[in-house]
Amino acid sequence: MPEQQSHKLIIKDISKTFLTKKGPLEALSPTNLTIEEGSFVTILGPSGCGKSTLIRIIAGLEEATAGEIYIGVRKVKGPGADRGMVFQNYTLFPWLTVEKNISFGPEIQGNLKEKQEYVEYFLEMIGLQDFRHHYPAQLSGGMKQRVAIARALVNSPQILLMDEPFGALDAQTRIIMQEVLLKVWQKTKKTVVFITHDVDEAVFLGDIVYVMSARPGSIKAEEYIVFPRPREFELKMQPEFITQSRRLLGLIREESYKAMK
Amino acid sequence: MKNKVIGCVTFIGLIVIWILATTFGTIKPIFLPKPMDVIEACVKMFLKENYIHDIAVSVQRVFGGFFAAALFGIPLGLLMSVSEKVCAVFKPLISFIRYMPASAFIPMFIIWFGLGETEKMAVIFYGSFFYLTLMIMDVAKNVDETLIEVSYTLGARKRQVFLKVILRASLPGIMDALRTTFGAAWTYLIVAEIVGASSGLGYAIQSASRFLKTEKMFVGIITIGILGLISDKLFALIYKKSFGYLNKGGV
Ligand SMILES: Nc1ncnc2c1ncn2[C@@H]1O[C@H](COP(=O)(O)OP(=O)(O)OP(=O)(O)O)[C@@H](O)[C@H]1O
Ligand SMILES: [Mg+2]
Numbered sequence: 001m002p003e004q005q006s007h008k009l010i011i012k013d014i015s016k017t018f019l020t021k022k023g024p025l026e027a028l029s030p031t032n033l034t035i036e037e038g039s040f041v042t043i044l045g046p047s048g049c050g051k052s053t054l055i056r057i058i059a060g061l062e063e064a065t066a067g068e069i070y071i072g073v074r075k076v077k078g079p080g081a082d083r084g085m086v087f088q089n090y091t092l093f094p095w096l097t098v099e100k101n102i103s104f105g106p107e108i109q110g111n112l113k114e115k116q117e118y119v120e121y122f123l124e125m126i127g128l129q130d131f132r133h134h135y136p137a138q139l140s141g142g143m144k145q146r147v148a149i150a151r152a153l154v155n156s157p158q159i160l161l162m163d164e165p166f167g168a169l170d171a172q173t174r175i176i177m178q179e180v181l182l183k184v185w186q187k188t189k190k191t192v193v194f195i196t197h198d199v200d201e202a203v204f205l206g207d208i209v210y211v212m213s214a215r216p217g218s219i220k221a222e223e224y225i226v227f228p229r230p231r232e233f234e235l236k237m238q239p240e241f242i243t244q245s246r247r248l249l250g251l252i253r254e255e256s257y258k259a260m261k
Numbered sequence: 262m263k264n265k266v267i268g269c270v271t272f273i274g275l276i277v278i279w280i281l282a283t284t285f286g287t288i289k290p291i292f293l294p295k296p297m298d299v300i301e302a303c304v305k306m307f308l309k310e311n312y313i314h315d316i317a318v319s320v321q322r323v324f325g326g327f328f329a330a331a332l333f334g335i336p337l338g339l340l341m342s343v344s345e346k347v348c349a350v351f352k353p354l355i356s357f358i359r360y361m362p363a364s365a366f367i368p369m370f371i372i373w374f375g376l377g378e379t380e381k382m383a384v385i386f387y388g389s390f391f392y393l394t395l396m397i398m399d400v401a402k403n404v405d406e407t408l409i410e411v412s413y414t415l416g417a418r419k420r421q422v423f424l425k426v427i428l429r430a431s432l433p434g435i436m437d438a439l440r441t442t443f444g445a446a447w448t449y450l451i452v453a454e455i456v457g458a459s460s461g462l463g464y465a466i467q468s469a470s471r472f473l474k475t476e477k478m479f480v481g482i483i484t485i486g487i488l489g490l491i492s493d494k495l496f497a498l499i500y501k502k503s504f505g506y507l508n509k510g511g512v
Contacts, residue, residue: 061414091411108416108417
């Protein structure tokens, strides 16, 4: 039964209403999405439209008001190591070295012995072997996020969830990180759900870009990005890339204005 | 380094003013003793009056009372931070009790525990326990929420999150809380020793005051200052050695 082994991510009628002191706040209206195993999906949306809410529901960190999340045929309940997450703000454990941060998952799951080689593999992939004994306070923002990516991937998750992971980085570092991420993804072929408000970033990274509407958020449009891989920085200069980015920018601007009202 | 020099200069300046004021001024020694007299009294107290015993007794009491407060306060504070039920049980009680001054309880403690060591330590315990517990609770509650969330997404269970993340992330804050309350513990010690004690630094100051021996009172006060300073420096040193990872410079 091939269907049963698939790790397709299915978002089924997910909606979320926060109960705040000022009354209910509808963050997400019922949202449906199917994300194929191994694909790189980016989600664009205006500020406050519910992007973080959606990804946090997928991660199991937030409970949906209605709807379900499936990975293959398995229903998701609560957070777990099968869905790695990288946050926008730096979330390395300050008391652990780079190496220990990466091996945190295997360590608490008691399979560090088997995973040790894997830790090395990722240390090398993110180019931080020389920094293995450094503490997070001694790293730059880009380095920290590379460690956070490696830390999530060492667990061999089925899905990597990323909520504006490069949002706090400067433009140059951001471009380098995009290339690093694509390289890592090409090697691991994990499903990636990547949230951003940077249109160029969404087009450069994704197989598909989903655009969300203003709050209450829902999927408003989808665009297939067919540029061949591996993609390099030069792609961003090509007219086809610019055309596609512009069109998406138009869509998102519309929603951003709605959100301002 | 430069700041340390400035600190020393301030100290020396203070002593010079003291010397000048007592040598050339018209202040009576009963209000402000001469530095030389204080040193003399100090030597005499050490050599003839077994002053070291008073110091030892006081240090013991502070440590005893404070250790007990930490022993119960740290776990309780941590539990209150993670369990709403535990918090609901203890928080109102603690918030109420901590406004009742330890000094007001001394007569009660004397009735309950007598005049021995237990009573002294009880005063110190009472004075530091409630504040410490609330401070520890705040420290643990303020652990970065995303650190906790990221641990769950890395496969940690509740117990592991508590032990490996919340507790671990709280250590620097716990150390800070201990340092602050330890300073307060000295105050309660002296309060306890001024009322109904027959040894210790507070007792030494109190009995010197009865005979208007100002220079002896100064010795006692300065001793407490020095002991407090030493313990504070010790805390700072432990902090620096244990939590070096928090600096950019590394460990
Ligand atoms: N825990 C919460 N309680 C109440 N309201 C919340 C909560 N979390 C989010 N919201 C609200 O839900 C809406 C969507 O928030 P969300 O963080 O998902 O937006 P976002 O698209 O990620 O925005 P940004 O681009 O600024 O990160 C916002 O209006 C926000 O204020
Ligand atoms: Mg967000």
